[in-house]
Amino acid sequence: MYKIGANFCFFWMIILSSLSSCGQREESLNVNGENIDGFKKKPIGWSYSLNGEQNKAYQVTLDSTTKIKGKYSFLIKNIGNFSNFGAIDYPINRTFKGRLIELKGYIKTQDVNTGYAGIWLRIDGVEGAIAFDNMSKSGVRGTNDWKPYSIKLPYDSKSAKAIHIGGLLVGNGRAWYDGFELFIDGKPLEKTELIPFILKKSDSDTVYNRSSGIKISNLTPQLVNNLAIAGQFWGFLKYHHTAIAKGEYNWDAELFRLLPNVIQAKSNSELSKALENYLDRLPKLPICNECNSIQKNIALSPNYGFLFNHSILSKSLIEKLVFVKNNRNVNTNYYLSFNHYNGNPQFDHEKQYPSMIYPDAGYRLLSLFRYWTMINYYYPYKDVIGSDWNKVLMDYIPVFINARDKNEYVLAVLRLIATVNDTHANIWGGNNILNEIKGKFTVPFEANFIENKLVITGYLVDTLGVSSKFKIGDIITSINGKKVEEEVKRYLPITPASNYDTQLRDLPSSYLLRSNENSFHISLIRNEKVLTESINGIGSSNINNKYLYKDKVAYKLLSNNIGYLFPAKYKNSDLPEVRRLFKDTKGMIIDMRGYPRDFIVHEFGAYLKSMPSSFAKVSKAWSNLPGLFIYGSQIYNGVLSNNAYTGEIIILVNSETQSRGEFTTMAFQSSKKVKVLGSITAGADGDVSKIVLPGGINTMISGIGIFYPNGDRTQRVGVKIDYKVKPTILGIMTGKDELLEKAKELLK
Template sequence: MKKIKYNFLLLLILAELFNASTLRAKVSDPKKQNLRIQHFIQIWGLVKYKSEKSIAGKFDADNEFLSLIDSVKNAEENQFQQMMLKLVGPIATTSTSFSYRDQKNNTDYLLKNIDYSWINNSKYIVSLKQKLTVLSNQVNASGSHHYIPTVWYENTLPNELPYADYAFNDEKMNLLTLAKAWNAIEYLFPYKYMTDKNWKQVLVEMIPVFRNINDRTSYEKGLLMLAAAINDTHGGELMEIGNLKMTSTIFNVRYYPPFDYKAEAKGIVIKRFLTDSLAKLSELKSGDQIVAINGIEIKRWLKERAALLPASNDAVKYRNLSTSNNNRGDTFAFSNLSSGTLKVKVKRGKLSFNLVLEMLDLGNKQHIQLIQAAIIQKRLGEKKIKGLENIDNDITLVRAGNFFDKDLPNDNDLPKLSAALKSKKALIFDMRKYPQAPGLFSYYLPLLLGKAPFAFARYYAANLENPGSFVHRKQIENYMYVAKDGPKPFGDLYQGKIVILTDEHTQSMGEWFTMMLSQFNDNTTIIGSQTAGADGDVKRLTLPGAYRFSFTGNGIFYPDGKETQRVGIVPDIYFKMSPVELSGDEDAHLNRAIKYIRTGR
């Protein structure tokens, strides 16, 4: 009998041990943990951006996340839901709700991003669904928000700690980084609905990536993956000098070509060699088009190397792969090379050749000095370019990227300058570099050309009442500078030709002013190619490690409601330089504009 009791007791103990081990296996299942983390990030973000306590600054979002994440990922279903109920806390029911949510044709609000279908998760208990639904419908009537700028055009998202000394080896902090960035896009990025991949799916894919981060390199790569996923050229600010530290390691940038080049879908065009001696040593020539490298056709080659480059469209990806405006020595089109000797297929006119390209080595001090000298020389040449000049006495050219505040006219000179501009047959505005004197376009040019302030776009800013939606700002002051007591526009509206030059470097403010100039009179023409597709004031989120995660914060649309994001400013006359023109000394794009002014074609 004792033996039977002993065996029975042993079986009970073994059963308990088995059940305990099974429970631990369930809790430690990475897939289930990731699902818990996903749901937590979504609910945490809703509380951060929609709850009254968070809006008033009485909810320390970071601390709540860090204190809960370990328990959350290991919680069973019922435990998790009880934790989420506590996180949401009591919610005061309000009679004010968003009656305009279903008004799809109401241009006063941009509502395309709003989607709370995830709240109806079949596994959520009724009380949690009810709380989340009420929370999603709440109105913020305070006029401010602890985590959103009160002034719509301010750039920095407030009250986000930098954690400057972070060492990139803590899963909790890595997941906090993901949660902060993902929810900033969820609630404050007006073009979330335009991303290539569903934003919820991005979260699902990024959770294991951020859980596996263990050093600065993998952390920065994770940030780049997030920035690339929003399909927004403003996300490229992450790669600006002084932001990322591990660019060379992530992209494996070891070799540099002996020439400046432009990457395009059909090939890498050699513009000019860094020195005459390098040109003599190479079998390649300026104007050549590299159409394959080591047996890989160029479109595939470039696509692989652009995967982590944030951009709204392919035009910007090719821009980022090129050496144009390259002040850091990045040559991403030639990243991840195992050797400095490349077998290239080259197109030269109608002929094709298989040649060898010998790259410069960034581990060689002499090569580095040569590259630096070439970059400095290019910078010095750009400084000599005039911001304002006359062409044949009947055309005035304004280069937005070379006209600075110091070049703005004095008030006493305005009448004379107005008469001079209006006497011209045509005005050319070169928007191929970022404008350096915004006041020239928002104030002086309308004044000088007789143009009263006007709304030339639809401008949507984050709606503090309902984060996730955006409100149409209709006041003229949002579009142009309006002087209350200053001078009025001089005389009649200028009726001469206005030609605007655009390409992939026309970005943000450049696109904004291009939209304005294109509607100045009925005689305007845009000549160029696809622009950067990132118009609207940039927003910047501070992330652990003192990183800056940037994205377009306000929505800019044509007056008829068409997007400029990703699409860019559509030209009236499409123009891109040929390989021969790219390698030449003349500005073929400008020459095309002059030809149009002279001939009408």
């Protein structure tokens, strides 16, 4: 996973868009766009934009003169500033048999300087996107003649309900797209077997789709207790009871059928009776002969909250819950599956209810209970979140119930997410409400925390007006009359991250440097003098972290015969040239302060290591028992070789080193030649699992556990570091990269 700023939101507009695709189910496919509607003069089934703003900012036409296949190509041209990107989209509302999908297409560009051009591929389930790629890390920039490109994604025929393909242009310039082709498991789409869609009983239960009917006016301690146990009861049955696993119940709606009696219960005895009566109405479970327990390689054991507490619930109810646990579902679950490739939990058929901007009390409880349950049973790091997860549920019931409007609801969800302490966990996808809270404008410069001070470190707009007022190394003490240290305390609870350094990484761009007012009044310290400067902001949606690496190169030679590699720009195809260039160097610096562009663990690892060795082991949820995680086999890289790199290697890390960057660092530091230099990394390793919540809220968690071979974790604490070095304000002022300089010194 990589760092995602506020500016990442425009990519998610593609993920979350719901373009019309009616009337396409029976006619032949038009993937290549060559079948033209004679009346509309457009390719049948294709859409030319995702919203009205794109129509104002990007013009889409068919071009019969510039093409590489067939009669036409698509041309997207930037003509305004109303949107950050333009896109074409072709939806296919069919499910196919297979496991890997590939989109191929050709792109030609002209003057694409501020963004990139790419093809994009999205797989949708019942409730939205389940896989997506838009070439955001490998987009086409500048002016280029026709070249072929491809995207591959895992394809789960059990969850996939639709496919979207297209092209997009981010920023300025123009781009042509042609020759679109789709393949599943290497076969052309038209030759791939179709799978019919079967409607489950849960999908036909729509009674509560508009309102839960739940109202709570007086939140007493007994009611908080009742709701917490009801949430645990509901979540336990969701992942244990066979009838629910078969998709025979709309489990969201069942919560609203359960809650009225729970709310009316005046004691634990009445609560037990309400829960037991509900349980008795569910189908009787058959005896399970496969529900055995596992005793070895346990990474994390299940926790059932208060459900088996005899001082709270009745003996007869507990006995029935124990029976459910001992005869639980061990087959496929309508609400859960596991990724074929990495074992991540996939939370299937979860409804987002995007039109409920401010959900009612019942739906707010559903949001809390759904998230709590997913973490309770399928989060690999629940034991290190830093708080009692059962207490979190109790504490957040009043927060969610008392949320008075859409803003308070979104912030309640964000605070809940932050309690998990996972840098992968946040509200993603350009949530409009959260963006309004953060602010439409940002200052036109970068600032980061250096020596616990907010320090200007770069410019986002290259104009004299900015650089004449604000200097690199200036210390910001207040913004619009608000002291920085007070604002840090204010926003920390709604800045999800695995550790404090990573919270400080995200605070400036998320909150401190943003406002809904376009004028910023900033107090500074420069050379021990206090200054005040004012400047107009720029649109926060116009900034994209992806372009902060524009001055970096993938690899080069430094002075003193040292090789330098920047994985955020390096591609696996660069390896032969790197081998040639670094052949006689005495040392190598791998700058992991960014998200690696390619997965280089094995190919580049084979260059660094002359023999294989283990560098990590993984914990995964055991499908037979919700809440149980077991350790898998160890992961190796390196090959037996006489052609490995022989010099010493230093890897540079900081809070920008996250997920794939951390995993890659672990892989490389398993070599005795490698040392790691820098400061604590983001502490969020393990492929992500997506979670959707009422109100159209999208979030994620680290879905599998990543550990060193000896069991030491990286979650929250980051990778192991040999030399702890942080930048200083003096170094920023003088333009020194102090981590790089220290690494060069060590390699002398």
